[in-house]
Amino acid sequence: MARSNEPTGWVGWIYFASAVMLVMGGLQAISGLVAIFKNDFYVATQNGLVAFNYTTWGWIDLVLGVVVFCAGLALMNGSAWARVVAVFLTVLSALANFAFLPAYPIWSIIGLVVDGLVLYALTVHGGELRD
16 A cells, blocks of 8 residues: 555544643753752652762753653654654653652653653654654
């Protein structure tokens, strides 16, 4: 079967993914700012995968949040490079949320679920947006 050049209704998944990336990038940047300015906000009961103190991790989280936000903006324009970058950044965001699990488990689990939905949207239906 020949593939039609016209996008289907599934192209909405990419808009969903880009909107979620905008929101998650903003929220991750806020989480990073909280970790930077208020060191005792995140309290871990046991050692986790975080190898840094929470101020350093806050800077990493802030930078990752800003980059994810920018990739979400570029993804809304439908560029193919933004889709590849968005998949890479979503995997990084999932790893960051997994590493932050001991400090704030509910936030991290929600982030992991949303990252999974974004990965599904980008990998399965990502090609339809460029048309």
